[in-house]
Amino acid sequence: MKRRTFVVGAGALIGAGVLASNMKSEPEKNIVRNLDPDADAAAIAAVEQSGVIDVHRHIVPPAMRDLLARRNTRSLAGLELPDWSPESFIASLQADGVQTAITSAVLPGIQVGEAELTAFSRSSNEFSRELAERHKGRMGFFAHLPLPYTERACAEAIHALDTLQADGVVLMASNDGKFLGDPLFAELMHELNERSAIVFVHPNVPATDPLGLSTPLSVVEYPCDITRAGLNLILTGTMERFHKIRWILAHAGGFLPYVAWRVSLANTMIEYGDTATQGVLTYLRRFYLDTAISLSRPSMATLRELVEPDRLLFGTDVPFASGQHAQQQIKELVASDFWSAGEAARVERGNALSLFPDYKQPDEAVAALPSFEQESFLNGTKRQVLSPLRSLAQKLRE
Structure with a gap:
C-alpha cells in the first residue's frame, strides 16, 4: 500500500470516527409528555382562575414617539405606530383575556446614535x-438596553435589573450588523450571566432591498433575524460560556426549529468543536420560544417534535398585531390537537410563572426551572485529546 493511500485512508477513518462521536453525543430525543391528570387539571384551573401571561406585548412610551417625531415618521419596520396609552393598554388586556403582560419597547429598523439611544433606554425603562x-400584577417589563454601545448597555442593565427590578432585558437580535454572540458584547453577557438574567430576543430588520426582495420586512426578515441570532448564540459559544442566562426567542425562534437538524450538522465541523461543545440541539432545546404569530399547524407540529412543552411561552405581539389576532391565538392553542389541555394551559400561564414567579397567586404552585450546566470536565478532556485528530482529519479532507 502506498504511503499516501494509507495516510488518506487513516484520515478518513479518523474523520469517520470523529463524525460518529459527534453524532452519538447528541442522540435523537423523545419528548416526554406530562400524563399526570391531576397536574393537568391544576394547570387548567390556574388559567381559568388567574388568567393568561403574555410575554410578547409592546408599549409605546413617550420617548418612542419623540424619537420618531424627530425623524418625521410614525412607523417602525414599515408598520404604522399604533395609538397607545396606559389606559388602552389595560383595556386591551381585559379584551384579550390576558391577566399579566411582560412588556417591551423596541426600535426595529432605526439607526440611533449613542447619546440619543442611551437617553431613550433610560426614559422608557423608568416609564x-x-x-x-x-398596575401591580398586570404588567412587568423587559428593560431596553442601548446596544450596540456595550458600555452604556452594561450600565443600563445594572440600573434596570438591580434598581428598577426589571423582569429581564430585551435585546435586538442584531445590532448595527452584529449579532449577540459578537465579542463586542461579551462584557454585557457577563453582567447578565452574573444576574441569571432573562433575555428576550426580538428581531431587527436588516433591509432586504440589496437582495432585490421587495416584501414587508416583518414578514420575512423578522424570522430570518431571529433564526440567525439563535444560531449565532449557539455557535459562538455564548450559550456555553454564559449558561445562567435564560433566553427567550420571539416568534417561536423564526425558522430555527424547522432547520434544527440541518444546523446540528455543525457538530461535525471542526471550527465549532470548542464552542458548541455539548451539541447544537442541546443548546437549541434550552431556548424558550414565544408563540407570537406562530400558532399555525405547521409551526406547532415542528415545535411539538423538537422541544419540551415547558419551553413554550404565550405571546401576542400586540399592539403591532391586532387584539382580534391575539384572541384567535388563544383559541387556536386551546383547540389544537398538538397539545393536551394541560400542556396548552401551561403554555398560557404555568411556563411563564417558572420564569416570572412574582406574578403567581398566593396559593399557586410554580414548577422549578431546570439547571443548565457547562460542559463536563470529562467531555472537555475528551475533546482536547481528540482535537489534534480532528485537525488532521480536516487537513486530509482538504
Missing part, C-alpha cells in the same frame, strides 16, 4: 417601572 408599580 415602564412607573406603569408596573401603578
